[in-house]
Amino acid sequence: MDGKSKPGVPYDVMTDTWVKKHRLIYIGATRHPFILSIRDGTVDLSAFKRWLGQDYIFVRAFVPFVASVLIKAYKKGDESSGDMEVILSGLGSLNDEIAWFKQEASKWGVDLSQVAPEKPTQDYCRFLEELMRPEVDYTVAMAAFWAIEAVYQESFAHCLEEGSKTPTELQEACQRWGNDGFGRYCSSLRNIADRQLEKVASGSVPLVKVSEDAVSKAEVTFLRVLEYEVDFWNMSCGTDGHSAPKP
């Protein structure tokens, strides 16, 4: 993107550009066979339970990541942006989410204390740890944060759309990430990420210096999130090659 636009013609923000440019992998992450199987009601419940246990491990690692983004927002020192409030609300919902996972696990007879992280979970959690480092730019961390939340929001909202046959007992899980409030929260994260990215793309004099380097790093990070999400869904389906061999 060159940052220029014709008068009256709306131009894409950076995250739109990325989603269009990397459309195939984006669809791969947000319309994965696992999600489609929930949506058409053919989901294998053992796959759902595996997802539940692994996602609980992921979410626990996601909390300190979000806390690290909060620290970066604070250090940026721009109180009027409202970024901290948005991120803090995210931490608040993660608190509810962890309680929900525990409750859901007991409902399905999954003993969370016995769940060991599988390779895709370990790799994704390690990626989060890398992003927590203080040297990682706020712009890069925000892009990752938005992408991680957006994949779940788009995936689970798809399971609640008109015509979907999501089993009743899975609708609550889909509501967690597919509800409108979560959609608005994802838009806020996206706006923060785009505003950060715009500081370079528009060529405006940046108040907070964001290097060109941070913009390309952010795009690479966005892509890596999509890859980790696809691996995570594959693992849940048992299509990652580590599951029991097919008869």
Ligand SMILES: Cc1ncc(CNC=O)c(N)n1
């Ligand atoms: C693997 C993965 N990606 C994104 C989310 C959504 N964020 C927090 O809940 C999640 N729970 N798990």
